[in-house]
Amino acid sequence: MTIVNVLSVVCFIVFGPLIGGLLSGIDRKLSARMQGRIGPSVLQPFYDIKKLLNKQRIDIVDTSMSGLLLSYMILMIMSGAIFFSGSDILMSVFVLSTASTFLYFAAIVTSSPYNSIAASRELVQIMTYEPAVLLACVGFYLVTGTFNVGAISQTDSVLLWQLPGFFIAFVFILTIKMRKSPFDISGGHHAHQELVQGITTEMGARNLAIFHIAEWYENVFLLGFVALFALNKNLWSIPLAVVLVALVFFTEVLIDNVSARMKMKNMLRITWLVTLFAAGLNLLVLMLVH
């Protein structure tokens, strides 16, 4: 591990929530502008967190929820840290899945009916997006011959040109990961409501703050994953990656605002079809070329 790797991990841990919160604020502002509203301040998510941390603590039914949520956040930070330290991309994706499982447990321990349904929906969502994430890692491996993030980001060419199918599949499941319509099935953002508040129904005050901070970390990690499609050893690839990430983020907000929530079965069917055709075809072509 070089000093650069350590620095990027520290940067992720310190600036991750700041960037994630800012992105969330930009998201809310953009959504408001798309709907013809003025919208809240870009810093509103930080005010939200500050308020949530200062409210009276409530532990619903089972106090283990706080612990499980904390594990969710810590695992999320770990998976991002593994990624930004330039180590194994597969390991970071596995830790990400473990983190999601802890979120599921945090929701299911409350035994609240709304929360339990949302938790089982979260499980279906995990099942839906997991193939595309794993296939993206396989795609990186086939082109670069390594699962090492550091090595993947130091190739000669822009990987996006060789992995367009994997990229499409990954951006498609990003809608699920970022809890955007039409796939905000286990719980959405802003004023969206589904089964009260979906997976966050029984989370209030500090617990909800932890959930949001973990989500900010997750979004930064996932957008870092998107950037990996553009990064290479040339310096000019850095602005390219930034533009790509901004484009993907804008597209997600746009999709969120122009589509209605979908049924769970349709989400599963469409996502797997897109994964199979986009990523699968790309995989086939790569196998034939090599």
Add this chain to the structure above:
Amino acid sequence: MAKVKRSPWVLHYDGSSCNGCDIEVLACLTPVYDAERFGIINTGDPLQADIFLITGGINSQNQPVVKQLYEQMSNPKVVVAVGTCACTGGIFKECYNIKGGVDTTIPVDIYVPGCAARPQSIIDGLVQAINLFEKRCDDYAYQLNAEGQ
């Protein structure tokens, strides 16, 4: 009002009303009035709400519901009664099943009159509620600090 540094999340409960006020409350969230510019989110979850906004009066059936919602909200919290029915019982006051305004069941902080209450006055009430909520937040933090020492 651009300086509001809090995030008042509103829980809207529709009591025994004619739904006129409810439509006006929803109108506050539309592009014309845009209550979200104050950081207001219309949440459906009492555990996450700070401001309890009630339209319509209290009857024997919704009394326990209103009580429970109020108790589920964590401190600090503010209650806003919107519309004449929520303030006093209004046109339904003499009905056999009506107990009266919201203050017959839970303590109300802000009364917004009108039948139906206009979006302007609802937002005015909400802004007053935000100020009160800010004050209560400060008091609550002070109280916690005092207990800590």
